[in-house]
Structure formats: structure tokens, C-alpha cells
Amino acid sequence: MPYLSRIRINHLRPASQRLLANPHVTHGAVVGGLAEITGTERPLWRWDTDHAQRPHLTVCTPSKPDWSHITEQYGWPDADGDHVLVRDYSPLLERLATGQEYAFRVTANPVQNIPPSQGDIAEHRGEKKIRSRRAGHRTAGHQWRWFLSRAEGWGFEVPPAPLPPTEREGDDPAAAVDLRITHRQRLAFDKKGKSVVLTIASFHGRLRITDHDRFTHHLTNGFGPAKAYGCGLLTLAPVTGNGC
Amino acid sequence: MSPETSPQSVLLLRLAGPMQSWGDRSSFNRRETRPEPTKSGLVGLLAAALGRPRGADLTDLAGLRCGVRVDQPGTVLRDYHTASDYRGVPLLQAGVSAKGVQKPTSPAKPTHVTHRFYLQDAVFVASLAGDPEFVASLADAVRRPAFPLALGRRSCTPTQPLVLDVRPGALEAELTSEPWHAARHARQVYRRRQGGTVAEVDLPATFDDEDGTDVVNDLPLSFNVRDRRYSTRRVRHTWLTVPTGETTVGGAAAASSHDPFALLGW
Numbered sequence: 250m251p252y253l254s255r256i257r258i259n260h261l262r263p264a265s266q267r268l269l270a271n272p273h274v275t276h277g278a279v280v281g282g283l284a285e286i287t288g289t290e291r292p293l294w295r296w297d298t299d300h301a302q303r304p305h306l307t308v309c310t311p312s313k314p315d316w317s318h319i320t321e322q323y324g325w326p327d328a329d330g331d332h333v334l335v336r337d338y339s340p341l342l343e344r345l346a347t348g349q350e351y352a353f354r355v356t357a358n359p360v361q362n363i364p365p366s367q368g369d370i371a372e373h374r375g376e377k378k379i380r381s382r383r384a385g386h387r388t389a390g391h392q393w394r395w396f397l398s399r400a401e402g403w404g405f406e407v408p409p410a411p412l413p414p415t416e417r418e419g420d421d422p423a424a425a426v427d428l429r430i431t432h433r434q435r436l437a438f439d440k441k442g443k444s445v446v447l448t449i450a451s452f453h454g455r456l457r458i459t460d461h462d463r464f465t466h467h468l469t470n471g472f473g474p475a476k477a478y479g480c481g482l483l484t485l486a487p488v489t490g491n492g493c
Numbered sequence: 494m495s496p497e498t499s500p501q502s503v504l505l506l507r508l509a510g511p512m513q514s515w516g517d518r519s520s521f522n523r524r525e526t527r528p529e530p531t532k533s534g535l536v537g538l539l540a541a542a543l544g545r546p547r548g549a550d551l552t553d554l555a556g557l558r559c560g561v562r563v564d565q566p567g568t569v570l571r572d573y574h575t576a577s578d579y580r581g582v583p584l585l586q587a588g589v590s591a592k593g594v595q596k597p598t599s600p601a602k603p604t605h606v607t608h609r610f611y612l613q614d615a616v617f618v619a620s621l622a623g624d625p626e627f628v629a630s631l632a633d634a635v636r637r638p639a640f641p642l643a644l645g646r647r648s649c650t651p652t653q654p655l656v657l658d659v660r661p662g663a664l665e666a667e668l669t670s671e672p673w674h675a676a677r678h679a680r681q682v683y684r685r686r687q688g689g690t691v692a693e694v695d696l697p698a699t700f701d702d703e704d705g706t707d708v709v710n711d712l713p714l715s716f717n718v719r720d721r722r723y724s725t726r727r728v729r730h731t732w733l734t735v736p737t738g739e740t741t742v743g744g745a746a747a748a749s750s751h752d753p754f755a756l757l758g759w
Contacts, residue, residue, distance in 0.1 A: 253753060253754070253757060255753075255754065299750070307753065334754065336754055336757040337757070338757070340757065341756050341757055344756075351756075352751060354751050354753075431688075453751070484751070484753035485753060485756055486751045486752055486753055486755055486756065487755055487756060
């Protein structure tokens, strides 16, 4: 039974700065909140903020989590207010149906596979097969197209954006669908002495479910790669008159 | 001329062009520009449209109440400019000889370096309120000007449309109801900053006001070439909330509030 959680982080604590800076540390903290991980499901998490300098961690876990260690180390253990919010995710998953529209947000790691070059093949002479190399998409246009090309396989489509009249004749292809990249970043951090580099992008927009089973599967299992490093958690919100 | 006593109408002008330059109290080799149009600039533009000669009486034009709204502030352009005598003789200095004739510079200085400042890529909406018949005649004159019109300097030509409208009403109300006139790229920058289309935008504006807090030295008394005179006027600086002319429809970028828990019933 999946759960969705939100944990507020006190960004002024030195430990929190390490947490915010290194996705590897964050992933350890998130996994530490689960008593047992059943099956192949894994926790998905994402950094969010509703206000500058007020970060919170949104987490989707396959079982009921306990975030008291995060509150103790990175939050306000005894302060007033809802510092941790844990809700059962299954009522929403059961309510989803093909054709429904929602506003969404997702932070993802758009990548491409680069087939081995002649040089790579020459270097690995004697080996039977050389894997292609995975590299992050680094421009907004590539990231945007990566997302749209994957959407069908994920079980949804991005409907056309209702445009203001002044923009309707515009030649901007990005305005044609209701999808925006709000944040792009190159993340570089240490994982046990090894360096990991990711290019991530945050997508905001509106979606229409086309394949219920695929969509709900990805909702709890993640979209795209780098799921351990804050990518792949897609959250839904009601479509208001103002978009999402 | 108070708005309570007599019916007034308002002339709305859109001041936009590649360059504008609205100088006040600039002199000699450094010609600066105000960040917004001056009243002397507006009066000069109208006087040119009416075909008035340099020495003509300006009291009716200077008596109009004026308000200026900054739709797109633009950026300042500095023009490095040199001037010299075409005969190659040294330029004159400020001091005069015993005969009262300006002396040449010593050591001889053949070239002046001057700085001229311009506003580039700026859009303003200026409005002038006054007697309805007079304001209507001004609008006709600006549509069919007697002399070429310019935005503060003769080199700064305006783009069309210059006259937006002539409306009965109060100056502040008409300037507030007039939609935003920023260019497309400025709107895109604003939209990106706001995270989506918005219905209203706050713009700085300046109005003639006898109880105003600021004094500017740009009320023209005479444009006579040999006898240019200016007086001061009091102004009030304020902000107007102006419609952008864009409907707030569901752009994905208008996503400042995304609450994933809204669907989970809490």
C-alpha cells in the first residue's frame, strides 16, 4: 500500500545542507525511513519548495514510513506545525481512470543512449558486446522532446495548451502543449568517493491518462532513470482554472 | 483646469521607438536623459504637430495636465560622440578676451568629446488632459503633423501608432484602464518571471500634482532658440495596476501552487 509523505527541512542546520547538496545522502535518509522494502518497489523522492528557502521532501514509499529520524536530524523535532505529513496514496490510485486530466510535476533525468563508437569497439577488442553509453540530455529542447517522446509509453499524453490570443499565431513549438520546464540543473556529487553527474529537469504541466495500468505502475515505480537521486516521482494535483 | 469644474478629455499617446531621449537641465558636452518623458518633450512634440514656430506662446499646451506611465523601461544607451570645427581651427573655450570674444583653447583643442544618452527599447504611455475641443484638435494635429515629430530629440523618430485614443474622463482612470503596451519579448520576460500569464501588471507612473512630493524642472515657458526658459512643476510618483490584455488561461507555467495532497483528501 503506497504512501505519499511530505517532510519539511530546516535548511539552516549544517546537516541539512549536506542533505540538500548530496542526493546520495538524501536517498540514504529516505531509505532509512522504511522498515522493510517489499518486492521490487522502491521509495521515490523529490525536493520541492512552496516558498524560497523553505525546502521540503516529497516521498512516495511502498509501505508506511517513519520519518522521525529525518525530523530529528534535519528538521524541528519539537516545534509546532505539520512538519511531517504522511497520507495513504491508494485512494487516489484507485480513483484514476483513462481520460482523466490532472496537473502534474515531475523532476526527471532525461538521457539518451549513445551507441559505441569505432574507438570504443577498438578499445574493447575481444569482448563480445559493448554496451552503449548513457548520457544526459543537456539542452532544454532535448529534455522537452525526451519527455514528450516517453509520455505515451508512460501511459499519458500532454494535451495542447490553451493559449492567450496574442500568442496563438506564435511559431514557438513549446507553446503548443501544456508542458513547461521550470528548472534545469547539472548535479555533481560524491557517492562513496566516486563522482556522479546527472542533468535533471523539472517538468510542470497537464496530462491526460491514456493507459491506466501503465500510468499507475509508473506513478509508484518512477518515471525515467536516476530514481535513487530525486528523479522520477510524478505528483498529481487537480487542474484548476489557472492550469495546475 | 481642475477636473471637478469642467468636463475634460484625455489624449493617450504611445511613445515608442528604437531610441528616445528626454533631457532636462542637460547642458554642454553631457546630454542626459530622464527615465521617462518630460513635460517639455511632450509639449514640444505637440507644438511641432500644431506647426507652431519656435517663439510661439505655449501657455495652453503647458497648462494641460499630464501623466506618464512606464510600460517598458528600456535601457540606457551611451553615445560616444565627438565634435570639431570643419575648418580645423581650435575650439573655443569658456573664457572671453578683453573684447568680450571667446578665446580659443590653449593648448589648441580641435575636438570635443560629448556624451549623449538615449533610452533604447522603451515604451511609454503619456496622457494629457484638458478642454475636450482642444484635446481633440491636438489628436488631429498629431495624426497629421505640421513638422516631423520626435521623441525628445530630432534623431529619435516615433513608431506608430502614436495616438492611442481620445477619451472623456479623468487622467488617472484612463491611464489605468489602458492595457499594457509592452513588446512581445518584454511580455515573455515578465511572464517567465511571474511563472505564467497574469491578468494585471504594476507599472510606475508620474502625474502632475500640485500637492506632489517631487519637483521637476521641465515645464517649458519658451522654446525660443535664443531664450529657452523652463520652470518647475510638482509631480506625484505612483504605481498603477494595469490590465495586461492577456487572459489567464491554464498555462502550465502558472503552477506556483501544486499540492499533491489536494487529491488525497486532507
